[in-house]
Amino acid sequence: MSYLELSGLQKRYRDSVAVDDVSLSVEQGEAVALLGPSGCGKTTTLRMLAGLVDPDRGAIRLDGAEITRLPAHKRNMGYVFQSYALFPHLSVARNVGFGLEERGVGKPEIARQVEEALALVRLAGLDQRRPRELSGGQQQRVALARSLVIRPSVLLLDESLSNLDAKLRDTMRHEIRSIQRSLGITTLFVTHDQVEALTMCDRIAVMDRGRIAQIGSAEDIYERPATRFVASFVGRSNVLPATRDAEGRAVLWGETLPVAVPASGEFDLFVRPQRMRILPVSEPVSPGMARVHGRVLRSVFVGDHVEVLIEGVGGQLTVEMQSGSAAPAEGTEVAVAWPLSDTLPFAREAA
Amino acid sequence: MTGSTRLNLLVLPAVLFLLAVYVWPTLGLFRNAFNEVGPTGAMVEAWSLKTGAEVFADGFTFELTLNSLWLSLTSTLIALVLSYPVSLFLFRTNSRFRGLLAVIAIMPMLISGVVRVFGWLAILGDRGLVNTLAQSLGLISTPMRLVFNWTGVTIGLAESIMPYMILALLAGFGQLDRTLEEASRSLGATPFRTFLRVTLPLSLPALALAAGLGFVLSMSAYITPKLLGGGRVFVLATEIFEQATTNTNWPVAAMLAIYTLGLLLLLLAISNIAARRLQR
Ligand SMILES: Nc1ncnc2c1ncn2[C@@H]1O[C@H](COP(=O)(O)OP(=O)(O)OP(=O)(O)O)[C@@H](O)[C@H]1O
Ligand SMILES: [Mg+2]
Numbered sequence: 001m002s003y004l005e006l007s008g009l010q011k012r013y014r015d016s017v018a019v020d021d022v023s024l025s026v027e028q029g030e031a032v033a034l035l036g037p038s039g040c041g042k043t044t045t046l047r048m049l050a051g052l053v054d055p056d057r058g059a060i061r062l063d064g065a066e067i068t069r070l071p072a073h074k075r076n077m078g079y080v081f082q083s084y085a086l087f088p089h090l091s092v093a094r095n096v097g098f099g100l101e102e103r104g105v106g107k108p109e110i111a112r113q114v115e116e117a118l119a120l121v122r123l124a125g126l127d128q129r130r131p132r133e134l135s136g137g138q139q140q141r142v143a144l145a146r147s148l149v150i151r152p153s154v155l156l157l158d159e160s161l162s163n164l165d166a167k168l169r170d171t172m173r174h175e176i177r178s179i180q181r182s183l184g185i186t187t188l189f190v191t192h193d194q195v196e197a198l199t200m201c202d203r204i205a206v207m208d209r210g211r212i213a214q215i216g217s218a219e220d221i222y223e224r225p226a227t228r229f230v231a232s233f234v235g236r237s238n239v240l241p242a243t244r245d246a247e248g249r250a251v252l253w254g255e256t257l258p259v260a261v262p263a264s265g266e267f268d269l270f271v272r273p274q275r276m277r278i279l280p281v282s283e284p285v286s287p288g289m290a291r292v293h294g295r296v297l298r299s300v301f302v303g304d305h306v307e308v309l310i311e312g313v314g315g316q317l318t319v320e321m322q323s324g325s326a327a328p329a330e331g332t333e334v335a336v337a338w339p340l341s342d343t344l345p346f347a348r349e350a351a
Numbered sequence: 352m353t354g355s356t357r358l359n360l361l362v363l364p365a366v367l368f369l370l371a372v373y374v375w376p377t378l379g380l381f382r383n384a385f386n387e388v389g390p391t392g393a394m395v396e397a398w399s400l401k402t403g404a405e406v407f408a409d410g411f412t413f414e415l416t417l418n419s420l421w422l423s424l425t426s427t428l429i430a431l432v433l434s435y436p437v438s439l440f441l442f443r444t445n446s447r448f449r450g451l452l453a454v455i456a457i458m459p460m461l462i463s464g465v466v467r468v469f470g471w472l473a474i475l476g477d478r479g480l481v482n483t484l485a486q487s488l489g490l491i492s493t494p495m496r497l498v499f500n501w502t503g504v505t506i507g508l509a510e511s512i513m514p515y516m517i518l519a520l521l522a523g524f525g526q527l528d529r530t531l532e533e534a535s536r537s538l539g540a541t542p543f544r545t546f547l548r549v550t551l552p553l554s555l556p557a558l559a560l561a562a563g564l565g566f567v568l569s570m571s572a573y574i575t576p577k578l579l580g581g582g583r584v585f586v587l588a589t590e591i592f593e594q595a596t597t598n599t600n601w602p603v604a605a606m607l608a609i610y611t612l613g614l615l616l617l618l619l620a621i622s623n624i625a626a627r628r629l630q631r
């Protein structure tokens with residue numbers, strides 16, 4: 001049995017289901033991201049873990065003990081709120097020492113641990129400031145230190161980086177990740193930012209409307225999305241409407257592609273733009289490749305790559321080319337090829 | 352015409368109005384305080400400190416001051432203790448009846464002070480609700496004296512200032528935030544410890560504001576001490592009224608009024624400073 005187990009968690013509100021059915025196992029020392037669009041139930045899941053919301057159904061087990069109904073103050077979870085929730089009437093030092101004071105730790109010991117925690121988040125020397133005398137990034141680190149200093153059984157981070165500017169966010173990600181690793185703290189990290197999920201966590205749980213759609217490594221999620229939702233939410237994809245021929249193979253833009261497709265109903269093929277290559281029309285492709293024809297509509301230089309928009313008989317698609325390689329001129333007839341294994345068919349959802 | 356002069360013109364009617372109905376009479380009051388009372392009992396124009404000297408040499412003025420302060424202090428504290436949980440609840444509840452509950456809480460404000468006093472008489476009087484109930488339960492044999500004394504005035508006053516204090520508390524709860532209490536819980540503080548360490552400290556500015564308001568309202572209350580006191584409760588406000596109407600001694604009434612005003616301004620300043628300290 002895993003260190004932290006959520007099974008069949010559900011939380012309903014008067015007019016909505018915030019969390020429908022969430023089951024998740026987290027190993028000790030592991031960092032798991034909860035990734036999903038706004039309103040999918042990420043915060044509610046964390047709040048149930050912290051004991052701030054009572055689940056309607058399901059169970060939470062920590063280190064073998066059932067804690068589903070344990071009050072928040074007995075759970076020893078370090079919750080870093082999105083808004084930081086620093087106590088405005090207390091100094092930085094007393095904010096960080098808050099949890100230790102509640103645990104009856106002696107004054108000199110508190111002072112020592114607070115100093116250590118502040119050094120860990122690189123805030124040494126700011127201990128006598130009030131929270132509002134700190135920048136957003138500093139406040140965030142105080143919140144982190146405050147949760148770390150109690151040696152939480154699980155660290156819960158709720159979009160804790162979303163208020164920071166891009167650069168600071170990047171720095172903080174690395175800092176949090178290295179602290180998390182070096183202290184071996186089991187962590188649940190809520191975010192709707194994929195890059196954050198991909199860079200900060202060992203595994204990612206993608207949530208969709210109160211359920212976990214898929215859970216796995218960053219690579220699993222990105223390369224082998226389990227559902228149409230995951231495929232469209234994580235990374236970018238060309239969504240190409242296709243049809244089925246008499247033998248049940250996919251037909252795209254007039255070309256037959258030997259990929260397994262849903263037995264019935266309408267479906268689309270999902271292909272990542274950076275897996276596609278542009279070839280001269282005459283160039284043959286190896287058997288494992290898919291190939292369609294089209295005309296270059298335009299190319300857009302986006303810094304580290306070039307996006308080429310191509311129009312064919314069945315619609316448009318985007319190819320991502322390394323910048324440096326010469327993009328074909330507008331109006332050129334080209335072939336687009338990609339590995340068949342990177343072609344993911346998903347049934348179209350009833351709208 | 353610049354934008355600010357235009358604004359100045361806009362506030363002109365209000366300024367004129369205040370001058371006419373507030374500043375002018377107050378100046379008149381100030382003027383009267385330095386007049387004298389002639390041998391016939393009529394007011395004589397003068398610029399003298401005789402009235403002032405009389406008023407402040409009189410031990411009764413001192414007694415009235417203590418009475419007013421004590422009454423205001425006790426009713427403010429009682430009202431504060433009762434208003435705080437109510438406001439806290441109103442501030443936090445997600446109930447769809449929140450608006451309605453808030454209106455109910457401040458409803459007494461809409462009722463005339465006189466009517467309210469009669470309400471209290473019906474409840475606290477010798478044959479009122481409380482005494483009848485206590486007697487029929489055999490708790491007491493003779494009725495308790497709950498009105499026409501300090502007890503009645505304190506109860507009535509506390510009740511009459513509560514709606515204002517609830518509003519002041521709600522307005523002052525700015526810093527109070529559910530998330531902070533949740534943070535405290537998640538850091539291991541019990542609900543009670545969370546109240547002591549987070550909720551209460553963050554309520555202090557609101558409590559100071561409400562207490563200041565309640566105190567000022569109590570100090571200047573007339574109807575409740577007069578009617579519920581049954582002529583046994585003497586405070587500054589009742590004495591001013593007495594001097595002005597029964598005795599028609601305008602200089603003394605004016606001097607007492609100015610004295611009370613000064614006292615109130617002083618208390619307001621103190622409570623303001625305290626609130627700002629707490630806010631930091
Ligand atoms: N206290 C509440 N009362 C009623 N509905 C709620 C409450 N809390 C959350 N919900 C609803 O539950 C759903 C999930 O909310 P939740 O806060 O868990 O979303 P989230 O995944 O954290 O979204 P975001 O990324 O925007 O923070 C939302 O539709 C929300 O409106
Ligand atoms: Mg959220």
